[in-house]
Amino acid sequence: MLTLYGMADSGNCYKPRLLLARLNRPFRHVEVNALDGSTRRPDFLARNPNGQVPLLELDDGRTLRESNAILLYLAEGTPFLPADAFQRALVCQWLFFEQYSHEPYIAVRRALIRYPERAAEATPERLSSTLDRGHRALAVMESQLTTTRFIAGEDYTIADIALYPYTCDARSAGFEMERFPAIAAWLDRIASTPGHVAITWLPR
Ligand SMILES: N[C@@H](CCC(=O)N[C@@H](CS)C(=O)NCC(=O)O)C(=O)O
Structure with missing residues (x-):
């Protein structure tokens, strides 16, 4: 187990x-x-x-x-990670993007606003820079999602799973999600996939 x-x-x-x-x-x-x-x-x-x-x-x-x-x-060995070398590298491209260009701004801004333990770090400068850099990351995703159904192409992969949680909650972190209609459609597509579970789900 x-x-x-x-x-x-x-x-x-x-x-x-x-x-x-x-x-x-x-x-x-x-x-x-x-x-x-x-x-x-x-x-x-x-x-x-x-x-x-x-x-x-x-x-x-x-x-x-x-x-x-x-x-x-x-x-590994499942449809969530392509076997083809280029497709697999595209998935990795988005995994690395998530860690370097998305999570440090969108997830961090969410944490600064959400958790009282982090309030001292939530300076106006930090809130402003995370907002700006987060919007930039969302614009990159929006551009991709106007051309493909999922972030690394036509199939749902772990790249979508990596980017979903904090993008899904970005509005609560102060991001202007109405600027990103293709992201909104992608979030709905993921949430309506059979077997999808919400962040609140835990195994019994
Ligand atoms: N790059 C790491 C980031 C993990 C991370 O930031 N975890 C947070 C919770 S979301 C944590 O454990 N924070 C406690 C700490 O850094 O002391 C990953 O993707 O797993």
Whole structure:
């Protein structure tokens, strides 16, 4: 049985949960609150010296961190990760984009606004720069999604799963989502896929 250490409210942790649900693969969820210091406790640091969730633990005890690396591992051999080298590289292109050009602005702005623990970091300069850079990332996605049904082409892949959680919640982080109609249609397309689960879903 796979174990996923994660925080229910985190988009990064939702990514592997969504993929595991889509794959109909059983797993155990262990809640680790990244806001109350739990990711800094010695027992957790022994599993992930980088002190972050999500963290996947295999039944042989090996661990894997970084949400998009976890997606790549779980998607191997499934339709969520193409076998063709170029198509696969396109998926990776969007996974790297998510981590460098999207998550640091959209997810971070969401966290600064959402969690009282982060309020001291929410300076006007930080809120302004994350808004600007986040809108830029959304414009890149909008441009792609006016030409393809999914972010890396015509098929739903882990690139969509990586970009879905924080894009889905971007309005609550102050982003002007009415500027991005193709993203809105893509969000609806993903949410209406059979087997889709919301961020609130946890395995029983
Ligand atoms: N690049 C990492 C980011 C993970 C991350 O930022 N996790 C947050 C929760 S969303 C966390 O554990 N924060 C606690 C900390 O950094 O101390 C990934 O994609 O998995």
